[in-house]
Amino acid sequence: MTDGPAGTLTGTPTPAQRLLQVRTIYAEPAARDSPRGRQVLERFPGAEIIEVPSHWQIPELHGNAGNVDRWVRVKTETLVLGVKKSLSARPNGRSSDFIAPSTANGCAMACAYCYVPRRKGYANPITVFTNIERITKYLRGHVSRQGPKPEPNQVDPHAWVYDVGESSDVSVDALVSDNVADLVATFRDLPTAKASFATKFVNRELLDLDPRGRTRVRFSLMPERDSKLLDVRTSPVAERIAAIDDFVAAGYEVHLNLSPIVLREGWERDWAELLVRLDDELGAAFKEQAAAEIIMLTHNRELHEVNLGWHPKAEDVLWRPELQQAKRSESGMWNVRYRNVPKREGVQAVTDLIARHAPWLRVRYAF
Numbered sequence: 001m002t003d004g005p006a007g008t009l010t011g012t013p014t015p016a017q018r019l020l021q022v023r024t025i026y027a028e029p030a031a032r033d034s035p036r037g038r039q040v041l042e043r044f045p046g047a048e049i050i051e052v053p054s055h056w057q058i059p060e061l062h063g064n065a066g067n068v069d070r071w072v073r074v075k076t077e078t079l080v081l082g083v084k085k086s087l088s089a090r091p092n093g094r095s096s097d098f099i100a101p102s103t104a105n106g107c108a109m110a111c112a113y114c115y116v117p118r119r120k121g122y123a124n125p126i127t128v129f130t131n132i133e134r135i136t137k138y139l140r141g142h143v144s145r146q147g148p149k150p151e152p153n154q155v156d157p158h159a160w161v162y163d164v165g166e167s168s169d170v171s172v173d174a175l176v177s178d179n180v181a182d183l184v185a186t187f188r189d190l191p192t193a194k195a196s197f198a199t200k201f202v203n204r205e206l207l208d209l210d211p212r213g214r215t216r217v218r219f220s221l222m223p224e225r226d227s228k229l230l231d232v233r234t235s236p237v238a239e240r241i242a243a244i245d246d247f248v249a250a251g252y253e254v255h256l257n258l259s260p261i262v263l264r265e266g267w268e269r270d271w272a273e274l275l276v277r278l279d280d281e282l283g284a285a286f287k288e289q290a291a292a293e294i295i296m297l298t299h300n301r302e303l304h305e306v307n308l309g310w311h312p313k314a315e316d317v318l319w320r321p322e323l324q325q326a327k328r329s330e331s332g333m334w335n336v337r338y339r340n341v342p343k344r345e346g347v348q349a350v351t352d353l354i355a356r357h358a359p360w361l362r363v364r365y366a367f
């Protein structure tokens, strides 16, 4: 596999190469001139660099809400380099104790139910924050100020857990820069804390990062029938399952995100099948440390309208007004969740299926 002229590819592309064939990099000058910015530019030498005053002000990346062909092209061919200005670790309490300041936002994948990171236009390509040293220094200081964790909680019995991938998919970010390697190295030396991220992409380069138990990967899993319809551009579920034991052997803690649970005809049968498969295929070392989050689908009215334009089949299962209720969020969006009764019954059904088919899988929380 080689790069041809102007960033074109010859040969059969790997999954990583299919995801990212970068032709244009929008860069804040300070980000472009930083060591991390220069590293990214060196990884994509054929790309045109366009200077922008702010990673938030790139009109070319906005709009085209219903034009998924353009989104995928933008996601594949565009990166943004910026400097993260204000740093803070927000308390969380579900997946993690804190949400770490992001080292990237945006995503090269295009899951139909994902609306959180679509803040830079619907395409929302990856923005890399280049001031990684400031971010890791902030994190070390934040961890140190917490002292030891005083008592166990569902997140972790001993460590303060920091979600480092709230606004991006960290496994894909690692294809773009060494920010992820730097995060893993930072937490490797923090005995009272752990990094954590959910992912739908298998990046085997992460196996070389020597996390020594201080980074938790949460592989997101759902039945293949749902994933094929909804998880656009991600690694197939079979590939994610096949990676789990290898990540444990490489020193990661590996948990599962059973998410999103989508209520549809036959969903319980398909989740049972997935859990049986996990029980059959995964090794003892994984099972001993395994835990899972169960997350019922949340959707969004604006995203529903957009999806109808490019992926109406996804909306057949995602948009179920008879089962869902809408709530206006602080940002003015109409978020949609399953009503209380179907949600409670759904969580109970998945919990029962786990008890029956994968009793080694501790449920950390269900939401």
Ligand code: SF4
Pocket (backbone or CB within 6 Å): 106, 107, 108, 109, 110, 111, 114, 115, 117, 167, 168, 169, 200, 234
């Ligand atoms: S992989 Fe995650 S961040 Fe990327 S589109 Fe899918 S849900 Fe969104």
